[in-house]
Amino acid sequence: MELAQKLAVLADAAKYDASCASSGAGRRHSLGTGGVGSTEGMGICHSYTPDGRCVSLLKILLTNFCLYDCAYCVNRVSSNVRRARFTPQEVVQLTLDFYRRNYIEGLFLSSGIIRDGDYTMEQMVEVARSLREDHRFAGYIHLKTIPEASPEAIARAGRYADRLSINIELPTEEGLARLAPDKQAAGIRSAMGRVQAGIEEHREARRAPRAATTPVRAKPPRFAPAGQSTQMIVGADDASDGTILRTSHALYEGFRMRRVYYSAFSPIPDASAQLPPRAPPLQREHRLYQADWLLRFYAFDVDEIVEAGRGDGMLELDIDPKLAWALRHPQHFPVDLNRAPRERLLRVPGLGARNVQKLIASRRHRRLRLDDLGRLRAPLARMLPFISVQDHHPGRRLDDPARLRGELAPQPRQADLFG
Numbered sequence: 001m002e003l004a005q006k007l008a009v010l011a012d013a014a015k016y017d018a019s020c021a022s023s024g025a026g027r028r029h030s031l032g033t034g035g036v037g038s039t040e041g042m043g044i045c046h047s048y049t050p051d052g053r054c055v056s057l058l059k060i061l062l063t064n065f066c067l068y069d070c071a072y073c074v075n076r077v078s079s080n081v082r083r084a085r086f087t088p089q090e091v092v093q094l095t096l097d098f099y100r101r102n103y104i105e106g107l108f109l110s111s112g113i114i115r116d117g118d119y120t121m122e123q124m125v126e127v128a129r130s131l132r133e134d135h136r137f138a139g140y141i142h143l144k145t146i147p148e149a150s151p152e153a154i155a156r157a158g159r160y161a162d163r164l165s166i167n168i169e170l171p172t173e174e175g176l177a178r179l180a181p182d183k184q185a186a187g188i189r190s191a192m193g194r195v196q197a198g199i200e201e202h203r204e205a206r207r208a209p210r211a212a213t214t215p216v217r218a219k220p221p222r223f224a225p226a227g228q229s230t231q232m233i234v235g236a237d238d239a240s241d242g243t244i245l246r247t248s249h250a251l252y253e254g255f256r257m258r259r260v261y262y263s264a265f266s267p268i269p270d271a272s273a274q275l276p277p278r279a280p281p282l283q284r285e286h287r288l289y290q291a292d293w294l295l296r297f298y299a300f301d302v303d304e305i306v307e308a309g310r311g312d313g314m315l316e317l318d319i320d321p322k323l324a325w326a327l328r329h330p331q332h333f334p335v336d337l338n339r340a341p342r343e344r345l346l347r348v349p350g351l352g353a354r355n356v357q358k359l360i361a362s363r364r365h366r367r368l369r370l371d372d373l374g375r376l377r378a379p380l381a382r383m384l385p386f387i388s389v390q391d392h393h394p395g396r397r398l399d400d401p402a403r404l405r406g407e408l409a410p411q412p413r414q415a416d417l418f419g
């Protein structure tokens with residue numbers, strides 16, 4: 001098969017993986033080293049999933065051959081798709097060529113399982129090694145890690161990659177056992193633990209003061225400096241949003257994940273009968289990202305976000321989870337922006353963490369008024385019912401949350417007849 005044909009097959013096969021953002025990498029460039037690339041700058045490719053989502057690339061699989069039979073995956077062994085395989089050298093050359101043309105920002109490399117997990121991981125590591133050592137490539141590298149790979153292979157992967165990720169795949173162990181019978185939840189978690197231990201160990205070693213006799217250049221090696229991330233498929237099983245968020249919370253707490261990516265299940269050709277016939281609404285994925293943000297940066301806990309809700313552990317789709325919480329708890333509002341502590345300001349719908357910082361800084365010098373809020377570039381109409389400032393009080397608007405909800409929720413749109 002021609003290289004271009006392989007690229008068409010293996011880039012297409014990789015588009016279902018959403019976890020390839022390059023955020024979090026340290027600043028690094030090759031100026032003056034004679035190498036190529038940097039972790040800064042733009043130019044990453046984009047691709048579209050069949051349901052219309054735009055996902056950023058360069059994402060390719062080393063191969064879409066796979067020994068496993070995960071029901072939700074287009075590359076599973078029982079799938080009737082065209083197969084292709086790159087050699088590590090081909091991936092290296094493609095990455096360098098694309099980088100030089102400014103098509104991409106770096107490499108996101110994943111793979112089906114060929115022969116076994118260890119062999120597959122070694123092939124992927126060879127790509128990263130060659131880019132770093134043979135070509136002094138300083139761009140971003142994200143390697144998808146095979147949980148069954150040996151600790152040594154994972155250690156080598158961490159040495160060359162900016163980020164490692166191991167997909168948790170599904171929110172529950174039962175879901176995993178049913179839809180991905182070859183994968184073991186315990187194995188996935190222990191591989192995540194190994195990556196986490198490697199990251200911490202190397203970070204500490206680099207921070208430790210060096211002995212006076214150590215040569216200046218002998219810095220301990222880096223290990224996945226952009227941390228680890230994971231991806232969860234949403235809507236392939238019947239796990240509720242509450243269950244999904246609890247799993248995410250455990251992953252953030254237990255393995256210090258940089259990100260948990262939510263990927264709405266996309267129906268695939270020749271899908272297994274165990275899967276739902278339709279994709280979940282994309283809005284569900286969006287609401288999960290908002291809820292995830294509330295967990296990480298706004299000090300909400302899962303029970304607050306999904307409490308009661310619609311009674312089924314699901315997030316409301318028509319309004320964001322922070323507004324939903326505020327409408328369920330009118331007793332906590334209005335929040336006086338001139339006096340309230342930061343944690344209460346963070347609970348105000350429409351008020352983001354950065355704007356909270358700005359307000360706190362401003363109110364040290366003067367009492368806040370409506371004019372000050374106008375300068376924040378925040379959705380004022382959403383905030384006003386929940387706040388008071390020098391010249392504004394919401395009056396009795398919070399007395400009737402159902403009515404307020406009707407005012408703040410986007411108006412329903414007629415469904416597309418041909419959608």
Ligand code: SF4
Pocket residue numbers: 066067068069070073074075076077111112113180
């Ligand atoms: S291991 Fe499962 S999810 Fe990964 S490529 Fe193979 S079949 Fe797909």
